[in-house]
Amino acid sequence: RKEYTPAFSACLMSSTQHQHLKGYNYAITAMALWGAFPVYWKWLQTVDTIEVLAHRTIWCALFTLLVLYQQKRLTLDLLLVRPVREWLVLTASAVMIACNWGLFIWAVHHDFAIEASMGYFLSPLVSIMLGWLVFREQLRALHWIAIFLAAIGVLVQIISVGATPWLGLMISMSFATYGALRKFASADSMTGLLIETLILTPAAIAYLIWLEVAGGGMSFIFAGPGLTFLLLMSGVVTAVPLMLYVASTRLLALSVVGFLFYINPTLQFLIGRFIFGEPFSGGQLAGFALIWLGLLIFTAESLRRRKRNGVRQRIA
Template structure:
């Protein structure tokens, strides 16, 4: 129960991100991103020190292979954050929610194509429905859903690399933000010394505090999720993760009153159906795997006897 509550808290905070970043919609998306990177690094670094994880963090810094791949994931997660921040500022939260609904399906297809992982037939159908949803969006609304696809692809590739080269969430995010930190700080410095001084940080107390809080808001759900993942099965975590895009969708419709034409409802129906098939296929695959493990153990026990 404790693990479930931690997971619910993490995904609920992530689901509320549109409400938080909407408070910064008057700030340049790049400035918000730069501040999120800087303050996230400082907060996660402090947490590492408090939790006594400095030795494992230093070992990670000394691993050249992992550092090269984390340089890639730092670019991917920064791209994902920038598109999301921009989408919220442009009142396109419905498209960001669609992107995070699509993420597990994109991850599934990437794993199949690049890692040659086996797919349950229901999951293959789910991937096909996701492709149909994109095609329908392009046909019915006459616009390519680049916000949704960019979020899904950037986070899908991010998850793929992190799966191949696993690093715990806290150390991983700290290194990723540390690697992109010079660019973030350099951009802020360039803006500060430019003749047309445009930075909102320091312009007023509320905006400054919100920019600092973006780092705290990034770290808190990560820590909650890390604690939850140790206590829950991956199947449960996979189900709970849909709280995030669902909350984003409801915020877009009920709070931000974004336009929701019937054509887009069809897109979401395709995606929601695909997710049901995806989860069903994952459940059947897990059930088969558990059954096979039990049979293997029973067979080995009989052979020993």
Template sequence: MKGLSTPSAQGVAFALLAYGTWGGFPLFFALFDGVGALEILAHRVIWSCLFLALVISLLKRWSVIANIRQAPRQLLPALACALLIGANWGLYIYSVETHRVLQASLGYFMTPLVNVALGVVVLKERVAPTQRLAIGLALGAIVLQLFQLGTLPWLSLCLAVSFGTYGLLRKQLALDGLSGLFIETLLLLPLALLLIQQLPVSHFDGALFFTAPYSAALLMASGVLTALPLLAFAGAARRLTLGTLGFLMYINPTLQFLIALWVFNEPLAVEQLTTFVLIWIALALYSWSSLRQQRRVPT
């Protein structure tokens, strides 16, 4: 345990736990048999909300949640964040259900570049020429796939844009990760309950918890697995520099990429591989440029 005595070592351990869990999500969602993506999404919201309420009670953090009532203007961006993260969760579950984990991996590889692009377009941020080149390479990769395969990687784009926009709006909320996610799931809770009522088969029904206990247990676990890596990520963010945290972030889509190839045996066409290689080059340029900028800024 001596190796984890320093804050930086603890931060790396927390980051590995968070990104490793997120990267292994395809294996978890592949366990669901006969449960549709919409039902999994609804249950993920319900059980996440309940589990987060328990965690907030144990940590005695309800005062933070109560403060948002004094700032009703925060509810509109919170609702937008909730809808975006809900859409992202649903698309991700759909990608696993339809055996498109490679597309999901590409989407999360693209997310940092989407963040930079949104910063330039929306926040009018200035970025280094190398970072602009990285964005250009990513756009070129998408256009190349469009010409080579005749279709846009819409699933990858939707995942990247939804999560990137979520991050942009989330910065406007004066809430930590735990409280913010609870507010978001709380806002999504009525929609999730309404969706459950409309589905022909639901494991939320008490009787079905006894007739299909395996699926029911997995649905409940989805809420816990939503919150735990977030708590680990919050611990990592407090202990690591932004550059280290950003570099370790690529563990998530890399694991998804390897799982798609080695576990799910998804085909990887040459055109798709070309897109991935261009995105990887763009990420390398972006990371290198970000590290150079950080070294110039005093700690």
């Protein structure tokens, strides 16, 4: 049996703490950037939503391509040598992420940032429902309680506003479905993002060409250097948070990263309410409170189970 000196043990602990600190920095920065997205897309409010989405797709593909090339991970085999089934999965996930991006940009452009944030609050609960339906994952009683509270929260929103929050529901379902589809693909996050955006790029380029030929003109050309720069950088602001998120998952427990994810919709909610000044009634607050309570129960149960499983593994 090896025995470590106090100095070595302290050094080992310091190294572990340093790695955890790096992980927290990566995760919090990623979530903060995602949470600040409404401000970025608001700056592009004068540009058509589909045009913004097209530019986001093209420049994200190019930036991700350059990153993987710089990391010496870019090969033809990486991109092309994949089973037909995986190509179908990545095509479906590309459509889902395009829908998610487009819905969110449209929501911000049309003053629905608060409702969009609700979509991301709901997405973990939609994900566990998909896990139950698609992957036959077992749900515990507290999971069902969390889902029930979220459903009641949505119902309260419907009664309060007088309309179904379709935008928030579609954002949550598209994001959760995207995550479920990616479980069937072997590609890592960055490679998957590259393939997905490359799949979408021909349609994005075709739309921009049509926009120019049809006489509308591309904002990229005619809107001035400020908007042109923002459209160019849309790919960078899409890929960088994902890179930080992936780095954080290598240094922190997934339960911790999952908990930190709520920074994202919380910031989106606060931006929508206090920066954009979107209306928010007492009934909407009650609906959100029920969703937040459901998330609190879900997160507490997930953390409890992970802690218990960790204790069992140490005993074994």
